[in-house]
Amino acid sequence: MSKLKLATVWLDGCSGCHMSFLDMDERLLELAEVVDVVYSPIVDTKVFPDEVDITLVEGAVASVDDEKKIKKIREHSKMLVAMGDCAVTGNVPAMRNPIGPEAILNRAYIENVSAQPQIPCVVVPKLLRVVRPIHEFVKVDVFLPGCPPSADTFHTALTALVKSGPLDIPALTRFGA
Amino acid sequence: MSQTITIDPVTRLEGHGKITIQLNDKGEVEDAHFHVTQVRGFERFSEGRPFYEMPSLMARICGICPVSHLIASAKACEAIMSVRIPHTAAQLRRMLNLAQMVQSHALSFFYLASPDLLLGMEADVKVRNILGVAAAKPELGRAGVGLRRFGQSIIELLGDKRVHPGWVVPGGVTEPLSSEKRDKILAMIPEAYANTGVALGAYKQIADTFKQEIEVFANFPSNYLSLINEDESIEFTDGALRLVDEGGKIIEDGMTAARFPEVIGEAVEPYSYTKFAYYKPLGYPDGSYRVGPLARLNIVKTMGTAKAEKELAEFKGLAAGLVTSSFHYHHARLVEILYGIEKIEEILSDPRILDKHVRATAGVNRLEGTGQAEAPRGVLHHHYKVDEDGKMTWANLVIATGQNNKAMNLGVLQAAKHYVKDGKFTEGMLNRVEAVVRTFDPCLSCSSHAAGQMPLLLELVASDGDVVDRVVRD
Numbered sequence: 114m115s116k117l118k119l120a121t122v123w124l125d126g127c128s129g130c131h132m133s134f135l136d137m138d139e140r141l142l143e144l145a146e147v148v149d150v151v152y153s154p155i156v157d158t159k160v161f162p163d164e165v166d167i168t169l170v171e172g173a174v175a176s177v178d179d180e181k182k183i184k185k186i187r188e189h190s191k192m193l194v195a196m197g198d199c200a201v202t203g204n205v206p207a208m209r210n211p212i213g214p215e216a217i218l219n220r221a222y223i224e225n226v227s228a229q230p231q232i233p234c235v236v237v238p239k240l241l242r243v244v245r246p247i248h249e250f251v252k253v254d255v256f257l258p259g260c261p262p263s264a265d266t267f268h269t270a271l272t273a274l275v276k277s278g279p280l281d282i283p284a285l286t287r288f289g290a
Numbered sequence: 291m292s293q294t295i296t297i298d299p300v301t302r303l304e305g306h307g308k309i310t311i312q313l314n315d316k317g318e319v320e321d322a323h324f325h326v327t328q329v330r331g332f333e334r335f336s337e338g339r340p341f342y343e344m345p346s347l348m349a350r351i352c353g354i355c356p357v358s359h360l361i362a363s364a365k366a367c368e369a370i371m372s373v374r375i376p377h378t379a380a381q382l383r384r385m386l387n388l389a390q391m392v393q394s395h396a397l398s399f400f401y402l403a404s405p406d407l408l409l410g411m412e413a414d415v416k417v418r419n420i421l422g423v424a425a426a427k428p429e430l431g432r433a434g435v436g437l438r439r440f441g442q443s444i445i446e447l448l449g450d451k452r453v454h455p456g457w458v459v460p461g462g463v464t465e466p467l468s469s470e471k472r473d474k475i476l477a478m479i480p481e482a483y484a485n486t487g488v489a490l491g492a493y494k495q496i497a498d499t500f501k502q503e504i505e506v507f508a509n510f511p512s513n514y515l516s517l518i519n520e521d522e523s524i525e526f527t528d529g530a531l532r533l534v535d536e537g538g539k540i541i542e543d544g545m546t547a548a549r550f551p552e553v554i555g556e557a558v559e560p561y562s563y564t565k566f567a568y569y570k571p572l573g574y575p576d577g578s579y580r581v582g583p584l585a586r587l588n589i590v591k592t593m594g595t596a597k598a599e600k601e602l603a604e605f606k607g608l609a610a611g612l613v614t615s616s617f618h619y620h621h622a623r624l625v626e627i628l629y630g631i632e633k634i635e636e637i638l639s640d641p642r643i644l645d646k647h648v649r650a651t652a653g654v655n656r657l658e659g660t661g662q663a664e665a666p667r668g669v670l671h672h673h674y675k676v677d678e679d680g681k682m683t684w685a686n687l688v689i690a691t692g693q694n695n696k697a698m699n700l701g702v703l704q705a706a707k708h709y710v711k712d713g714k715f716t717e718g719m720l721n722r723v724e725a726v727v728r729t730f731d732p733c734l735s736c737s738s739h740a741a742g743q744m745p746l747l748l749e750l751v752a753s754d755g756d757v758v759d760r761v762v763r764d
């Protein structure tokens with residue numbers, strides 16, 4: 114049997130969910146015997162592959178780049194997993210929503226600096242007005258809440274997904290876990 | 291016609307970054323930039339929230355070094371409360387910060403950098419990752435996983451959670467250490483020493499084969515900033531800051547968190563969401579400096595622990611004066627891992643570590659507070675203002691990656707000039723340009739509290755700035 118293709122993507126999150134994924138430790142090496150990690154911040158592929166079996170997405174959709182990415186990812190992924198509270202609800206990144214991007218950018222790049230105040234605009238992507246969870250842009254197949262979900266949760270869930278076995282998420286994790 | 295080489299995303303990096311390299315019409319490198327492409331807004335959306343919530347909120351800036359944010363934030367809160375935390379609480383937090391330093395350095399060295407170091411800068415992109423390392427060099431792969439697990443397990447034992455533990459609070463920590471937990475940590479130490487020995491041995495064997503990289507990976511004189519103790523030993527959690535110039539001469543010493551905002555400023559460049567910190571009296575960009583493992587080992591005179599002390603002497607022997615190549619960040623990281631394990635062992639050997647007094651309580655006694663700590667990748671500074679009710683009215687954060695930003699950009703340019711000739715380059719050459727950034731172990735998640743992505747693409751840009759051709763690398 115050929116190995117399943119696994120991707121992990123980092124949108125607007127703190128990387129804590131990726132860290133918790135790596136916290137599978139030796140179990141991650143075992144998992145690598147049955148899946149190929151084809152795209153992830155920890156591997157060198159630069160372009161999202163055409164066909165991925167399972168994609169884990171950390172973070173909310175906060176910039177125009179994030180929005181483009183999540184749509185492309187959906188198109189090329191058989192199963193899309195919202196990994197962690199930021200992807201599931203918007204969580205911390207969405208705390209800027211009542212304030213709006215202008216005030217956020219002004220505070221960081223104009224008010225709180227002592228030289229060359231300006232809003233960065235070269236190469237860097239524009240922020241969306243409102244940060245939203247990924248299911249508001251594309252269909253999500255599995256929601257895995259937690260801030261972050263624990264390594265055990267990742268291991269149990271991924272093992273079930275790889276084997277296409279039953280997956281009882283409320284028994285594993287919850288919002289803020 | 292000028293060209294821009296874009297590396298997007300820079301991979302094996304903690305966060306969203308892009309590199310662009312501008313070539314002139316003769317194909318020579320004219321300029322190069324490292325762009326951070328994410329913005330989060332913590333400095334603004336914390337406003338109106340209770341200050342005591344800040345440690346757990348601010349920790350969500352970064353899942354790799356949440357502990358440093360917890361500590362710097364708690365300290366800023368303690369300045370607002372005007373309390374001194376119990377000795378045992380300070381020692382427990384010191385241990386937590388060291389555990390995080392070990393796990394984060396293990397992540398940087400093994401998971402992110404070692405594929406370049408152990409498999410080669412030109413290795414097949416499909417295997418040039420930690421899983422490739424684990425397959426080709428199982429002993430090293432397992433050492434890396436083991437060291438990261440060591441740090442994360444201590445964090446979990448102390449704080450109940452590996453990522454975003456809630457144990458550090460303004461005033462100290464929520465729960466004392468039990469003797470069972472202490473014994474569990476002590477039992478993990480021999481394996482951690484063994485794994486560090488494997489890593490140091492392997493690194494020293496291969497370091498010599500990277501002479502060219504050492505020469506051009508952000509190799510230039512600079513100022514350095516780090517925490518240090520009064521006895522000139524290395525410090526991650528308390529102590530005060532020392533800034534030295536490129537010759538090692540002290541420019542500022544005994545810099546407390548309260549003094550930091552007076553002397554350290556931040557500048558903005560249009561191409562990055564990460565700001566550029568600098569020493570105000572020297573202005574921007576002359577006042578730029580480096581932080582992190584290289585800065586710490588250049589500044590301190592002693593590690594204060596026996597095994598790491600020997601390694602420090604060897605490290606300082608790498609250069610006649612200060613060690614200037616950022617390639618040596620990798621070596622410095624391994625020395626610090628060794629120190630971290632020794633220091634954790636030392637902290638646990640003091641019976642007072644089990645003391646039950648671990649939290650001071652107080653309300654708002656000052657309307658402004660600052661806190662600083664070393665994150666694995668360099669100094670971190672939190673500055674808060676509150677109203678009489680303890681609601682946040684203002685916040686500013688200066689993180690490690692912002693302080694290394696200028697050096698990273700200059701380093702990318704230095705390497706690009708060396709490896710890209712006549713407009714020609716290979717994947718391996720561009721990987722080296724990325725590898726320069728990896729030496730700094732920048733945390734783009736942190737730096738974008740107020741951070742981007744990149745497939746490798748080559749753009750031909752006409753003189754009017756129009757992109758006339760694009761090649762995307764897979």
Ligand code: SF4
Pocket residue numbers: 125126127128129130171172196197198199200204205259260261350353453454
């Ligand atoms: S859910 Fe929590 S751990 Fe995961 S990215 Fe968001 S803040 Fe970080």
